[in-house]
Amino acid sequence: MENKNKKILLKVENASFYLNDKALIKEVSLEIKQGEIVTLIGPNGSGKSTTAKIALGIYKKIEGRVRRFTERIGYVPQKVSVDWTLPIRVIDFMSLTEDLKNDQINVALNLTGVDHLKNKSLSNLSGGEFQRVLIARAIAKKPELLVLDEPVQGVDFKGEIALYELIKKISEKLNCGILLISHDLHVVMSATDFVICLNGHVCCSGKPHTVVKDEKYKELFGDRASNILSLYEHEHDHSHSADGSIDPKK
Amino acid sequence: MFDDFFTRALIAGIGISLVTGPLGCFVVWRRLSFFAGTLAHSALLGVTMALFFEINIAFSVFIISAVLAILLLQLQKKTKLPNDALLGLLAHASLAVGLVVIGFLTSIRFDVMALLFGDILAVNQNDLLVIWLGGGLILIVLKLIWKPLFASTVNYELSEAEGMKPDKFNAIFTILTAALIAISIKIVGLLLITGMLIIPAATARNVSNNPKQMVIFSVVFGLISVLVGLFTSLKINSASGPSIITATLLLFILSLIKFKKVSDLKK
Numbered sequence: 001m002e003n004k005n006k007k008i009l010l011k012v013e014n015a016s017f018y019l020n021d022k023a024l025i026k027e028v029s030l031e032i033k034q035g036e037i038v039t040l041i042g043p044n045g046s047g048k049s050t051t052a053k054i055a056l057g058i059y060k061k062i063e064g065r066v067r068r069f070t071e072r073i074g075y076v077p078q079k080v081s082v083d084w085t086l087p088i089r090v091i092d093f094m095s096l097t098e099d100l101k102n103d104q105i106n107v108a109l110n111l112t113g114v115d116h117l118k119n120k121s122l123s124n125l126s127g128g129e130f131q132r133v134l135i136a137r138a139i140a141k142k143p144e145l146l147v148l149d150e151p152v153q154g155v156d157f158k159g160e161i162a163l164y165e166l167i168k169k170i171s172e173k174l175n176c177g178i179l180l181i182s183h184d185l186h187v188v189m190s191a192t193d194f195v196i197c198l199n200g201h202v203c204c205s206g207k208p209h210t211v212v213k214d215e216k217y218k219e220l221f222g223d224r225a226s227n228i229l230s231l232y233e234h235e236h237d238h239s240h241s242a243d244g245s246i247d248p249k250k
Numbered sequence: 251m252f253d254d255f256f257t258r259a260l261i262a263g264i265g266i267s268l269v270t271g272p273l274g275c276f277v278v279w280r281r282l283s284f285f286a287g288t289l290a291h292s293a294l295l296g297v298t299m300a301l302f303f304e305i306n307i308a309f310s311v312f313i314i315s316a317v318l319a320i321l322l323l324q325l326q327k328k329t330k331l332p333n334d335a336l337l338g339l340l341a342h343a344s345l346a347v348g349l350v351v352i353g354f355l356t357s358i359r360f361d362v363m364a365l366l367f368g369d370i371l372a373v374n375q376n377d378l379l380v381i382w383l384g385g386g387l388i389l390i391v392l393k394l395i396w397k398p399l400f401a402s403t404v405n406y407e408l409s410e411a412e413g414m415k416p417d418k419f420n421a422i423f424t425i426l427t428a429a430l431i432a433i434s435i436k437i438v439g440l441l442l443i444t445g446m447l448i449i450p451a452a453t454a455r456n457v458s459n460n461p462k463q464m465v466i467f468s469v470v471f472g473l474i475s476v477l478v479g480l481f482t483s484l485k486i487n488s489a490s491g492p493s494i495i496t497a498t499l500l501l502f503i504l505s506l507i508k509f510k511k512v513s514d515l516k517k
Contacts, residue, residue, distance in 0.1 A: 073412050088460065097397075
C-alpha cells in the first residue's frame, strides 16, 4: 500500500505506566503515520488518556519506549480549566504555543465555527464553545501530529458530526497523523484507519472491520456494538457544511 | 543627584515596581503567593549570613532563597504533607533560625525593624546599582521566557505536549522570584515584599481583560504605590514598606469600585 512510504510520526513500543504501584497501562504499542487516523477506544479508566499522555511525553517515568519524529504537535487535552485570575481571551489563547498571524487565527476559528468569540474571555465560554476553541488552536499551528482527547465533549449533536468531518478533512488537507480518543463508536468505525481497543492493555487492534468482529471487542462493548458498521458505514450521498447542515451533492 | 537619600529611595522604589509588576502577575496566576512569602521569610537568614560572612546582602539572600526553593522541591517528593504545610514549615523555621542567629551577632549594630519593614534611609548608591542591574536582568530573562512560561501557566500538560518544556521554565521563574526578593528587601522589607508582588497584580486583574494589559496595569499601580508610599513615609516619618503597601491597598479598594461597575454593566 501507499502507506509504506509515509513518514512515521510517533512510535510507542511496549509502554507501561505505573502510578502508586498500580499499572495504569501495560505494554501498549502503537504507531502513527502521516495522514492516518488512529483511534483509541475503551471503557472509562481503560488508560486511553494515559496512553495519549505517554505518547506526548507528559508522563515520562514509563517502561518501554516512546519516539516522536516531529515537533509540530497539536494537543486537545481532555480537560483544560483556566483560572479566573488569569485574564485571557480566545485570541491570546490561540497563540499559546506558537505565534500566529491574525488571518491564521481567523481561518482556524472559522473552521470550528467560533470566529465570533475571538475577543471573548476564555472563562466566559460554554463547554462546547471551549472545545471548539481548543480544536481551533490545535489545528491553527498546522501540526504534523494531532492528539485529540475526546475533542467534541459537550458539543451539540449537529456540531459533533461537523467537527468529526472537519477532523477528517484536516488530516487529509494537512496530511497530518491523528491520535483520536473517542467514545463515539459510530464515528470511530466510519472515520478511522486503525482502531486500538484498550482495557489497561491492548485488547485488540486493527482496521475497523476486523476489530468489530473480534470476540474481545464484543466482550468489552457488548453485541450491539458490533452491528455498528452495518448501521453506519454507508455511502455518503451528501456532505455537511461547517455548521452541520446537509449540502446535497449535485 | 544620588546624594539625597530620598532621591535614592525613589529611584530604588521605581526600579523595584517595574519588576514586581510582571513577576507579581505570574505569582498570582500560578497561585504562588504563599511560596513567594516563604522565600521572603527566608531572606532574614540570608541577611544574617551576609553580615556574618561579610558578603553582599542581596547575593546572600538570593542564595538562601534558592536553597530553600530546592529544599521545598525535595520535601514535596519525600513527604506526603500538603504544600501549604511545607511552605509554612520552611517560612517560619527559616525566619526563626534567622532571628536566633541575629542574637549571636552582638558585635554588629543591627536594625531588625528596618529589615522587616524596609528603610528608605538605608538605600545607598551600591543598592541602586544592585536593584537596577539585577532588576534589568530579571526583566530581560522574563521577557525571553515569557512565551513558554505563560503557556505552562495556562496549562502544564498542553505546554509539555507541544514542546514548551514547562519544568525548565518553572525552575527559571523560581530563580527570578528569589532574585527579586533579594534586591527588594532593603526598601520594602521582608514581611511586606509579598504584598508588593500580589496586591498591584490583584488590583490590575480587576481592570484588565488580557494578560498584557494586566502586566502593564500592575506596573502602573506598583509605581503609583511606591511614589505615594515614599512621599507619605517622608512626610509622616512612617516606615517605607508599610506606607507603600498601604498605598497598594487603597488602589485595590478603588479598583473594586470600578470592577463592580464593569460587572454591573455585564448583567
